[in-house]
Structures are given as structure tokens and as C-alpha cells.
Amino acid sequence: MSNDPWGRPITRRSLIQRGAGLALGASAVGGLAACGVGSQKASTQATEKVVKAQVDGNLVYFNYSEYIDPGVLKAFEKHYNVKVTQAYYDGMAGMMSKLNSGNVYDVIFPSAEYLDRLRKANRLLKIDHSQLRNVNQALEFSPYFANPWYDPGAAHSVPYTMYTTGIGWRSDKIGETLTGSWADLWNEKAKGKIFVLDDYQEALGMGNLRNGFDLNTTDSGQLSKTKQLLIGQKPLLRGYSTDTVTNMTNGSAWIHHIWNGDIVNVRNQVKNPEVFKFETAKEGIPIGSDTFAIPTNAAHPGTALLFIDWMLQPENAAKNIEYIGYPMPNKDGYSAFSGLVKEQPSINVTVEQLQAANKYQFRDLPQADLQLWNDTWTAVKAA
Amino acid sequence: MKEFDRPRFLILVTVLFYVLLFAPILVVALFSFNSTKSLAVFQGFSLRWYREFFNDASLRSSLVASLEISAVTMILATFLGTTLAFGLVRAQVRVSPVANILMLVPLVTPEIVAGVSALLLFTQFNVKLSLLTVMLAQTTFSISYVTVVVRARLAALNREQEDAAMDLGATRLGALRLVTLPALWPAILSSGLLVFALTFDDFVLSFFTSGVSPQPLPVRIYSAIRFGIRPTINAVGTFMLLISLLIIGLAIALPWLLGDRRAGFRLITGDEG
Amino acid sequence: MTASRFWARFLLPGGLWLLLLFAVPLGLTVAVSFGTTNELGLPIYGWHPENYKHVFDPLFVPVLWRSVLYAALTTLFCLLLGYPVAYTIARFGGRWKNVLIVAVVLPFFVNYLVRTYAWVTILSDDGLLNHILGSIGLSSVRFLNTPFAVIGGLTYGYLAFMILPVYAALDRMDPALIEAGKDLYGTPSRTFWHVTWPTTFQGVLGGCVLVFLPAVGDFVSAQLLGGPNTFMVGNLIQQQFYEGQNWPFGSALTIVMMAFLMVWMVFYLRSAARAAREAAA
Numbered sequence: 001m002s003n004d005p006w007g008r009p010i011t012r013r014s015l016i017q018r019g020a021g022l023a024l025g026a027s028a029v030g031g032l033a034a035c036g037v038g039s040q041k042a043s044t045q046a047t048e049k050v051v052k053a054q055v056d057g058n059l060v061y062f063n064y065s066e067y068i069d070p071g072v073l074k075a076f077e078k079h080y081n082v083k084v085t086q087a088y089y090d091g092m093a094g095m096m097s098k099l100n101s102g103n104v105y106d107v108i109f110p111s112a113e114y115l116d117r118l119r120k121a122n123r124l125l126k127i128d129h130s131q132l133r134n135v136n137q138a139l140e141f142s143p144y145f146a147n148p149w150y151d152p153g154a155a156h157s158v159p160y161t162m163y164t165t166g167i168g169w170r171s172d173k174i175g176e177t178l179t180g181s182w183a184d185l186w187n188e189k190a191k192g193k194i195f196v197l198d199d200y201q202e203a204l205g206m207g208n209l210r211n212g213f214d215l216n217t218t219d220s221g222q223l224s225k226t227k228q229l230l231i232g233q234k235p236l237l238r239g240y241s242t243d244t245v246t247n248m249t250n251g252s253a254w255i256h257h258i259w260n261g262d263i264v265n266v267r268n269q270v271k272n273p274e275v276f277k278f279e280t281a282k283e284g285i286p287i288g289s290d291t292f293a294i295p296t297n298a299a300h301p302g303t304a305l306l307f308i309d310w311m312l313q314p315e316n317a318a319k320n321i322e323y324i325g326y327p328m329p330n331k332d333g334y335s336a337f338s339g340l341v342k343e344q345p346s347i348n349v350t351v352e353q354l355q356a357a358n359k360y361q362f363r364d365l366p367q368a369d370l371q372l373w374n375d376t377w378t379a380v381k382a383a
Numbered sequence: 384m385k386e387f388d389r390p391r392f393l394i395l396v397t398v399l400f401y402v403l404l405f406a407p408i409l410v411v412a413l414f415s416f417n418s419t420k421s422l423a424v425f426q427g428f429s430l431r432w433y434r435e436f437f438n439d440a441s442l443r444s445s446l447v448a449s450l451e452i453s454a455v456t457m458i459l460a461t462f463l464g465t466t467l468a469f470g471l472v473r474a475q476v477r478v479s480p481v482a483n484i485l486m487l488v489p490l491v492t493p494e495i496v497a498g499v500s501a502l503l504l505f506t507q508f509n510v511k512l513s514l515l516t517v518m519l520a521q522t523t524f525s526i527s528y529v530t531v532v533v534r535a536r537l538a539a540l541n542r543e544q545e546d547a548a549m550d551l552g553a554t555r556l557g558a559l560r561l562v563t564l565p566a567l568w569p570a571i572l573s574s575g576l577l578v579f580a581l582t583f584d585d586f587v588l589s590f591f592t593s594g595v596s597p598q599p600l601p602v603r604i605y606s607a608i609r610f611g612i613r614p615t616i617n618a619v620g621t622f623m624l625l626i627s628l629l630i631i632g633l634a635i636a637l638p639w640l641l642g643d644r645r646a647g648f649r650l651i652t653g654d655e656g
Numbered sequence: 657m658t659a660s661r662f663w664a665r666f667l668l669p670g671g672l673w674l675l676l677l678f679a680v681p682l683g684l685t686v687a688v689s690f691g692t693t694n695e696l697g698l699p700i701y702g703w704h705p706e707n708y709k710h711v712f713d714p715l716f717v718p719v720l721w722r723s724v725l726y727a728a729l730t731t732l733f734c735l736l737l738g739y740p741v742a743y744t745i746a747r748f749g750g751r752w753k754n755v756l757i758v759a760v761v762l763p764f765f766v767n768y769l770v771r772t773y774a775w776v777t778i779l780s781d782d783g784l785l786n787h788i789l790g791s792i793g794l795s796s797v798r799f800l801n802t803p804f805a806v807i808g809g810l811t812y813g814y815l816a817f818m819i820l821p822v823y824a825a826l827d828r829m830d831p832a833l834i835e836a837g838k839d840l841y842g843t844p845s846r847t848f849w850h851v852t853w854p855t856t857f858q859g860v861l862g863g864c865v866l867v868f869l870p871a872v873g874d875f876v877s878a879q880l881l882g883g884p885n886t887f888m889v890g891n892l893i894q895q896q897f898y899e900g901q902n903w904p905f906g907s908a909l910t911i912v913m914m915a916f917l918m919v920w921m922v923f924y925l926r927s928a929a930r931a932a933r934e935a936a937a
Contacts, residue, residue, distance in 0.1 A: 060595055085441065085596045088606060093899035100698050100901075101502065102511050103595045121696050192798060200899070234884045239801055243609065251781060367694065374900050381895065382719045382887045390844075397744040400737060401759065404815070407774030408763050410784065414777070424787065467670030473663035482667050485674045491865075491921050492914070493873030495890050499897060499910050500681035503688055507699075523677040526670055555662055584767045586876065591897075604769050608776075608880065620770030627765035635758070 044122050046296040047156070053131040057300035058083040059307055062095065062105040066245045066265060068311075069323035076310045082303055090242045091199045093374075099123070099295065106304040108293050115157050115291050116150040116364040124156040125294040131305050132158070134312035141329040142351040148289075150364075157291040158308055161261070161326035164349045165202055165286045168248060168258035168266070172275040182210040182281045185257055191236045193254035195247055198240035200377035201362050202286065203230060206257060209283045215360055218369040223376045231383045240381070245269070248276065260347040264325025264340050278346045287349060287357045289329075408624065415617035432618035442619065444597040448514055452589075452599055453582040456521040461575040463522070464529025465567070471530065472537050490527045497524055498591030505592065512594035520592045521585065525578040529571070536570035537563075569637065576634035580627050682914075689907035697901030707908040716892065723889040726803070726878075727871035730810040731818075734867050735860065737811070738818035743852075746826035757823060764816045772809055772880050779805060779881075801883035809877035814870065818863035825859025826852075858931050865924045869917050889913055 061073075065088040077084055087105065089095040092114045099105070110118060118124050129135045138159050139146045151157045167184050173193070178184040185194060185206070196203050205215045207226035217223065238252060244262045247253040249269050260278060267273035292308045294301050310316060317333030327337040327349060341348045354361075365373065418429035436442055471483055489497070501520040505512060540563065548558040564571075586601040593602050600623065607616055689708070691701045710716075745756045763771065778784045779799035786796040799805055829852070837851035838844070853860075875890030889909060896906030 062595075083440065087595055088609075090609065091899055093901055096697050096901060097898045100506070100696060102506055102509070104511070105595060117696070123696070237884050239883055371693070371902070374902060378892070378895065378900055378902075379715045381884070382716055382892060383885075393740050393744045393748075396737070396740045400741045403812075404760070404763050407771050407778065407812075408766055410778055411766065411770060411774045463670040463673050466666045466668075470663055470665070470667030470671070473659065474667060475660045476664045476667075478664075478667065478671075482671045485671065485679065489674070489678055491869050491917065493870050493890075493917065495873045495875060495893055496685075496910050496914050499893065499906065500678075500685045502897070503684045503903070503907070504677070504681035507684055507688075519677060523674065526674060530670065555659070580765055584765060586767065586769050601767050601769055604767065604773075608769065608773050616770065616773060620766060620774075623770065624766040628762070631758075631762075631765060 047122050047124060047126050049125060049296070049301070051125060051128070051131070051294075051301040051305060053305035053309060054302045055080055055082055055306065056302035058085060059300060059303045060085045060087065060104065060106045060298075061307075062087045062089065062098070062107070063109045064088065064090070064242070066262075067109070067324055069320045071323070072311070072316045072320050075316070076307060079310070080303070080306060084307075093200060104297055104299050105295055106298045106300045107307055108295060109160055109290050110157075110293055111362065112148070112150040112289050112291065113362045113364040115293055118293065118295075119151055119156050120364075123296055125296050125298065125301055126155050127158065127294065127305070127308075129154075132309045132312065134309055134314075137312045137314060137317070137330045137332060138328075141331050141334065142355075144351050144355050145329050151291070157293045158312070159329045160290045160292050160311075161324070161328050162289045162349050162351065162354055163287070163326055164260045164280065164347075165197070165206070166258065166260060166278055166280040166346070168244070168253075168256045168263045168276065168278050170248075170254050170275050171277055172272070173254040178279060180279055180282050182206055182283055184279070184281075185255060186233055186236060187255055188236070190254040192238055193252070194237050195239055195241050195244070195253045195255070196230075196233070196237060196257045197244075198242050200373055202257065203240070203380070204373060204377060205286050205362065209281065209285070212283065215284070215286060216363045216365065218365060218372060220372060223372060227376050227380055230380045234380075234383065259326075260349060261324050261326030263344065263347060265323070267344075268323070268325075278344055280346055284360055286362060287354055287360050288362055289354060411617050412621045412624070414614060415621040417614060417617075420614055432615050433622070435615045436618045436622065439615070441597070442600075442603060442615070445600045445603040446622075448597040449583055449600040452514060452518050452521060453579045455518045456525055456582045457575045457579040459518070459522045460525035460529050460578045461571060464526045464574065465533050465571055467526065468530045468533040468537055472534055486527050486530050489524050490531070492524070494585075494587035498588050501588065502591040512592060514593075514597070514599075516592045516594070517589050517599060520588050521582045524588060525582060528578055528581070529574045532574040532577075533567060533570050536567055540566055572637055573634040576630050576637075580630045580634070583630070584623065584627060685907045685910055688904055689911050691904040691907075693902060693904065697903075699903040699907075704904065707904050708912065710905060711908050711912050719887050719892050720889055722887070723872050726807055726810060726886075726888060727868050727874075729807050730814060730871045731864050731868045733807070733811045734815050734818040735864065738815055738863065739822055739860070742819045742823040742826055746823055746829075753827075757820075760819050760823075761816050768813060769876065769880075772813070772876060775805070775809055775812070776800065776880055800881060801886075803882070803886050805881040806878050806886045806888075809881045810871050810874060813874070813877065814867045817866040817870075821859045821862040821866065822856060823859075825856040825862075829855050858928060861924060861927060865920065869920065872917060873913060 059082055061084050063086075073084055073086075076082075087098075087103075089098060092111055095108065095110065096114070099108075115124070129139070135158065139154055141159075145154065145159045147153055148157075148159070167178070167182075169178060169184070169190075174187060174189050178187070185196060187194065196206070204223070204226055207229045208215055208217055208222065211222070211225055211229060213219075213222045213226070238247075241247055244253075244256050244258045245265050248256055248258075248262075248266045258278070263276055263278040267276050270276065292311070294304045298304055311320065311328075312330060314330060314332035317328045317330040318336035321328050321330075321333060321336040322340070325340060325347065327334060329351060413425060415432055416428050416430070417425050418427035418431065467482070467486060471479060471486065497520070501516070501523070502512075504510075505516050510516060544566075545558045545562045548562050549555065553561060584601060585599075586605060589599040589602050590605065593599055598606070600619065604616055604619060687701060688699050690704055691699045691707075692704050694700050711720075741760070745753055745760075749756050776783075780786070781796055781798065781800070783800075785799065790796060833851055833855065834847060837847040841847045841850055872888075873890045873893075875888060875894045878886050878888045878891050879894075893906050893909050893913070896902045896909065900906070
């Protein structure tokens with residue numbers, strides 16, 4: 001390759017010249033092309049689409065893994081003779097990323113603050129309550145859910161679960177009790193066996209709470225302190241992960257930053273459930289709710305409505321609660337949760353707590369603050 | 384002529400190397416036949432994971448999707464790469480050096496750069512991610528493999544036969560069809576099969592450019608690894624190995640069968656013979 | 657029409673395709689790298705060169721440096737392990753040469769993920785290796801989630817790329833050269849350094865390039881085998897596109913990494929061109 005096809009010797013200069021010319025030309029084309037394209041805010045028109053609850057194709061389901069009873073899902077498939085394609089995300093940020101890539105899903109499960117964001121951006125279909133026979137199971141569970149702060153009139157969502165974030169641990173590895181504080185995630189005895197949730201909100205929120213700051217603080221000084229705190233924690237960590245159930249069941253985790261229901265899921269799968277425990281922290285814990293929602297570009301919104309209705313049926317809700325371990329706001333199905341609470345009182349979360357816990361719910365942040373949070377988290381991960 | 388005494392040290396290193404090289408493959412294959420979920424202790428022979436693999440509709444559709452993508456990519460890349468090779472070897476025009484660079488850069492572009500730029504292309508022009516976008520992206524980064532292989536062979540070809548054909552009245556295209564292409568055929572075919580195998584196994588590019596469903600098999604595997612390790616993956620991996628082996632076997636065997644005995648191995652060793 | 661013009665047309669299909677689907681996207685990446693994000697995390701175009709400054713933020717420099725370091729170590733290990741193996745096959749393989757070389761490439765065709773995942777299962781705390789250690793009375797060692805696991809995984813993934821070019825160079829070498837060298841230099845090691853190594857140097861260089869370049873941008877090994885302290889630039893880029901929701905910054909990182917690698921590529925091409933000229937002279 002010493003001469004180019006034209007017989008001239010290839011020198012570094014000529015290569016660079018040609019390469020630069022190509023790059024510049026490509027950039028120019030790319031830039032020009034980009035000028036005509038860009039992201040425009042979606043109109044409200046798309047959200048108003050009228051949808052009837054009927055089978056209009058197979059369901060594309062997008063959720064955390066291990067966050068629904070596979071039996072209930074299969075029963076849905078059988079009952080309506082449809083197939084459910086399951087896609088998973090490992091956090092809200094991941095979900096947004098896939099949505100932004102233009103992927104099309106029929107039903108998604110955003111947390112409250114993300115629902116707020118999606119709703120404001122006109123990315124969610126209005127849900128006609130009359131289409132859901134069991135909708136009152138959820139909306140009449142509490143006035144809170146009939147008109148939640150993140151979705152006035154519950155126009156674009158139906159509540160799925162309530163949750164809290166705490167610490168899960170194995171009493172057979174590090175003792176019967178811990179200190180009941182977030183500091184337990186810095187437990188030296190479990191060095192190398194600790195996981196923190198790979199979720200920028202949960203991780204930074206936890207740091208904020210340990211530092212005594214507001215959960216949702218946007219003060220750059222405070223976030224910087226939280227960043228230092230979390231970076232200091234890294235030598236003790238095994239990793240960041242939202243795959244809590246797997247990590248606890250396969251022995252990699254002795255202490256795990258975890259959501260309350262997951263510990264029930266773990267206990268259902270191991271041979272020695274009594275050693276897996278859950279605690280909340282005295283500095284305060286995040287408390288929130290997840291929802292069902294249908295994106296405006298869903299290809300099969302009718303089936304999605306049927307699916308939501310199916311999950312709201314009390315018998316299905318009860319079964320689901322027993323599998324995933326989280327309480328679903330469901331008038332007749334909720335009692336299944338009480339049984340779980342008896343075994344492990346610390347996992348309890350009630351709608352009264354949810355209503356009262358204003359400071360401890362994650363909120364949708366303005367773009368600039370969101371960027372700050374993302375940058376802080378990236379810094380923690382990269383350190 | 385006395386060779387070096389077979390240095391025992393070198394032989395030892397080489398043996399160790401092969402052991403290390405094949406250890407994970409053997410583990411994957413072995414545990415794909417394990418009767419229990421365990422990934423550490425082999426407890427008995429069973430085909431249950433293969434059964435789970437073939438019974439899992441989404442894994443099956445991923446397998447089919449991967450095969451489709453690889454087949455289409457192979458055909459497209461072979462055509463585009465071969466024509467490009469002809470242009471680069473035989474045309475002496477001003478754009479040739481530019482085309483040459485354009486062809487070489489994808490070869491050294493890290494996969495993640497490829498994935499990112501392809502993702503941006505599709506999203507910014509509002510093209511929905513799907514099997515089609517995967518095929519487009521995979522083809523783009525496969526063309527260069529074909530061009531490099533075919534070009535080497537083409538440059539080494541003796542042009543006397545072609546010239547003779549044209550003297551006897553054939554058009555340039557005719558000579559191409561009757562003389563050149565048959566001589567090039569082993570190279571074209573084997574590079575095409577190489578593209579097939581590489582595309583079938585590719586992960587990063589597919590990860591960035593695939594839509595919701597069906598996902599190519601490697602992306603599905605990644606999902607399964609991230610969200611709950613299942614022993615079924617071992618069955619999938621072993622199966623993919625077998626398919627790739629088949630394709631590579633074909634890539635080596637076909638030129639040999641078609642008369643060019645050493646082309647297959649040369650393809651692997653990268654010799655430009 | 658002249659022969660050249662006839663053949664020039666053949667440049668069109670492939671050339672146009674590459675232009676539209678390779679060059680333009682790269683241009684788009686450059687364009688996005690100067691942009692910023694809207695409230696949903698989608699990129700909007702603009703002029704924000706500070707994205708590039710951000711790439712060299714003291715926070716991220718360790719990540720960049722770490723990627724280069726891991727890739728360099730990977731290249732070194734590939735060389736240390738790969739050269740002897742290639743040498744053994746080329747010089748002592750005999751009739752089995754071709755089989756041995758194909759055997760080197762074979763594992764490469766098991767999906768990279770599956771191979772890496774196999775190492776996860778072998779190296780994990782409850783995995784095969786620790787099981788063996790336990791059965792002979794040793795306590796379990798933490799192999800996984802360490803920098804060593806990542807570098808090991810990278811080395812394993814790219815070994816074939818080193819062995820093949822080195823093997824090709826060794827195979828092409830005239831054995832008479834070594835004989836002559838032995839006569840001249842006496843000991844095997846001096847013969848190696850003065851004859852074999854220089855002759856195969858271009859092959860070695862090619863192998864290094866084929867390992868180093870992709871290794872810098874790798875993210876799978878670090879993600880599956882690494883821990884919280886093994887973040888590489890590939891992970892950073894992937895993170896910015898996946899959860900970080902900052903496509904412009906991710907694009908800037910991508911372009912910077914690409915530019916860095918291009919420098920090495922140009923260096924390699926010049927060296928190869930020079931060697932070819934000298935060989936022809």
C-alpha cells in the first residue's frame with residue numbers, strides 16, 4: 001500500500017488531507033441534514049386519541065424484570081389469545097433512552113415523577129376510565145390515587161404499586177440487626193459484598209438523605225458533597241445494580257440497596273428465607289409509586305387497556321402482590337399484602353404514608369437540574 | 384539441516400494457551416447439557432436447556448431474526464464490496480484515493496463509534512429502529528471485509544485471459560462475467576460467508592440499532608445476562624457456535640472444492656496470496 | 657470509453673452506500689456533539705463546544721487514561737502470549753499448521769458475550785474455579801469484578817487478532833534466514849532478536865493495532881467482568897446514550913476517542929507504507 005491507485009506515494013500528509021476533506025464534507029452534510037431535523041414538542045392531539053379496550057394486536061410490555069407475576073401474564077395471554085413480548089429496562093433513565101430511540105411499546109411502568117414528565121411532554125395517551133371495568137379498584141382505593149399530584153384526574157395513568165427504598169441484608173452473614181441507618185451500606189464487615197442501586201435518583205437520593213439534605217436537592221454544593229460521599233463508598237462496593245433479586249439469590253450480595261418488595265421476591269426463591277431481611281433508615285427513605293401508562297405511539301393501545309384491566313382484577317392483583325412483594329392499590333386485592341407484612345413488618349408502606357411523605361417522594365426536575373444530577377452520577381460512576 | 388530443538392517451553396506455553404482458549408467454550412458446551420440450574424457443578428446429562436431454548440418463542444424469533452439479518456447483509460455486502468473492489472483496483476480516477484480511505488476507515492472504527500453514529504442517523508431522520516436498520520448498519524460495516532479480500536485476489540489475477548476474451552470479441556462486461564467472476568468466485572463466496580458469521584455474532588452494532596422485537600440473538604442474550612442469568616444461554620451459545628462452525632467450515636471448504644485449494648486457509652490467515 | 661472510466665462506475669454502489677451510511681452518520685455525530693438536550697433527553701442542535709471541554713474534565717480524564725492503560729496492557733499480554741504461540745505453530749506445526757491456526761480462530765466464532773459470560777460463571781464466587789479451590793481446601797478468591805478480570809476478558813477476546821497477523825508474517829518468512837542467522841549470531845535468542853523479530857515486526861505492529869484500537873472502545877468486558885472502579889470510555893459513552901441521557905456529550909466522547917485512535921492508525925499506515933517501500937527497494 002505504498003502508492004495510491006494514481007501512483008502517487010501515500011504520505012501522512014496526503015492521508016490527513018484526504019481524510020480531513022472527507023470528514024469536513026461529511027460533517028457539512030450531516031450538519032445540513034440535521035438543521036432540517038430535530039426534536040419538536042409533541043402536540044396534545046396525539047394524547048387525545050380515542051381507544052377502545054379490545055384486542056388490536058399482541059402486547060409489547062416494557063418494565064423492570066421480575067416485576068410482574070409470570071403466571072398472571074401467561075393467564076392474560078391465554079384468556080385473550082394474544083402474545084406478550086417482554087422488554088426490560090434497568091431504570092427510568094434506561095426506559096427514557098429507549099423511548100427516545102423511537103422504540104414502540106404498548107404499556108410502560110413509569111414511576112410517579114417520570115409519569116409527570118412524560119405527561120407534560122404530551123407523550124402519553126389519555127386513558128378513558130370507562131374502558132376499564134376494574135378501574136375503581138385502583139382509583140377508589142384512596143382519594144390520593146383518584147387525583148394524584150403527578151397526573152391530575154388520573155387522566156393518563158393507573159397506579160401500579162407503592163414502594164419504599166431501604167436496605168436488604170443477610171442475617172446469616174452479618175448478624176441479626178444493623179443500625180437502622182443508611183450508614184449500613186458502608187458496613188465494613190460486608191466489604192466487597194455490598195450493592196447500591198444503579199439508579200441515579202436512588203443512589204444520589206440515598207446520599208442526600210445520609211447527608212441530611214433534601215431528597216431532591218438541586219443545590220450544587222450539596223450534590224457535590226453527596227458525590228464525594230458516594231465516591232468514598234466505592235471501595236466497599238461489589239457493584240451498582242438494579243438486578244437485586246438475582247444478586248441476593250446467587251450469593252453475590254450480603255447487603256443490598258433494595259426496594260421493599262424485592263426482598264419478598266428473594267425470599268420466595270431461596271431455601272432459607274428467614275435470613276433475608278429488610279430495614280428502613282432513620283434518616284428517611286424514598287417512598288413512591290409506579291404506574292401503568294400507554295405511550296402515544298403505542299401500536300396496540302386497545303390490548304394495552306385490556307392488559308391494565310386484567311391486572312386490576314382483584315384476584316390477579318392479589319396473586320401479583322404475592323409474587324412481586326409490593327402493595328398494589330387495589331380495593332379487594334390489597335389484603336394479600338397484609339399477609340406479607342406480618343412476616344416482615346419493615347416492608348410495609350401505606351397510602352397514608354405516601355400522602356404524608358411529600359419530602360420523600362422523587363420529583364420531576366427542570367432540565368438544568370436534571371443535567372446536574374446526571375452529571376453528578378456520571379462522575380460517581382466514572383471515579 | 385538441524386532445526387531448533389523443539390523448545391519445551393514454547394510447546395508448554397502453546398498447550399496452556401489452547402487450554403485457556405477452549406476452557407470457556409467447553410464450559411459453555413458442557414453446562415448447556417447440565418440437568419440442573421447450577422453453573423458450577425455438572426450434575427447430569429439433559430437436553431432441557433435446548434428444549435427451553437426452542438420452546439421459548441422470543442428466543443426462536445430472535446434466532447430467525449439473526450439468520451435473516453445475516454443472510455441479507457451477506458448478499459448486500461458481497462455485492463457492494465465486490466463492485467467496490469473492482470473500482471479500486473482497476474479505475475484510476477481522482478476519487479479513487481478518497482474511496483480507498485472511505486473503505487478502510489470502517490475497518491478500524493470501534494464498534495461503539497459505529498453503533499452511536501448509526502443510532503444517530505436513524506433517530507435523527509425518524510427511521511424507526513427495526514430489523515431493517517440493523518441490516519443497513521451491519522451491511523455498512525461489512526462492505527470493507529469483502530472489498531479487502533476480493534481486492535487482494537483481484538489484484539493477483541492474471542489479466543491475460545480477460546484480454547484474450549476481449550480480443551476474441553467479448554465486451555468488457557462479457558469478459559467480466561465469463562472470465563473474471565468465475566476466477567474470483569471462491570474469494571467472493573468465502574468473504575460473503577465470513578460476513579455472515581461475523582454479522583450473526585455481532586453484538587454492539589445490533590445493540591444500538593435494533594428495535595423492540597424481534598431482537599437479534601446476541602442482543603437477546605445480553606438482555607438475559609443482565610436481567611437474570613439463565614442456563615438456557617449456554618444452550619443458545621453452543622447452538623450459535625455450531626452454526627458459526629458450519630458457516631466457517633463452508634467458507635474454508637467451498638473454495639477448496641471449487642479448485643482453489645489454499646484460498647480458504649489464506650482467508651483465515653490473512654495472507655494476500 | 658477507456659478501461660478506467662468503465663471500472664470507475666463500479667465505485668458507485670459501494671462508494672455511495674458508504675458515503676450515506678457511514679460518512680454522513682459520522683458527520684451527524686460531530687453535529688450532535690455540539691448540541692445540548694431538551695427536557696426529555698433528546699438532542700437539540702446548537703453550538704456548544706463546551707461539550708468537548710467537558711470530555712477533558714479532570715473527572716473523566718482517569719476514565720480515558722484507564723481505557724488506554726487497559727487496552728495497552730491487553731495488547732501487551734496478547735503479544736506475550738500470542739507471539740510464542742504463533743511462532744510455535746509456524747515453525748513447529750508441520751502438517752498440522754493449518755488445523756492449529758483454525759483452532760485458534762474457532763472460539764472467536766462463539767458469540768463474544770457468551771464467551772465473556774462463560775468467564776463470569778467460571779470466575780464468580782460460587783463458580784467453577786472457586787469450587788475447585790474450595791475442594792482442595794483453599795478459601796474462595798474474588799476473581800470477578802476486578803480490573804484483572806476485565807483485562808483478562810479483553811485479552812481473551814482479542815488474542816486471535818494478534819496471533820493471525822503475527823502468524824502470517826512468520827509463515828511468510830524464509831527459514832533460510834534463520835539458518836543464516838544461527839550461523840551469524842550463534843545463540844537462538846540472539847538469532848531471534850536480530851533476525852526473526854525485525855522481519856516479523858510489521859506483523860506484530862498490525863496485530864497491536866488490531867488489538868489496541870477496538871480494546872480502547874470496548875465496554876462489554878468492563879460491564880460484565882468489572883466492578884465499580886473499572887469504568888472505561890466505552891462504558892462512559894454507552895452510559896451517556898443509555899441512562900445518562902446526554903447524547904451530545906456521548907457524541908463528543910465518541911469523536912475524541914475516534915480522533916485518538918485515528919492518530920495511531922495513521923502512524924501504523926505510514927510505518928507499513930515505509931516498510932513496503934524498503935522491501936521493494
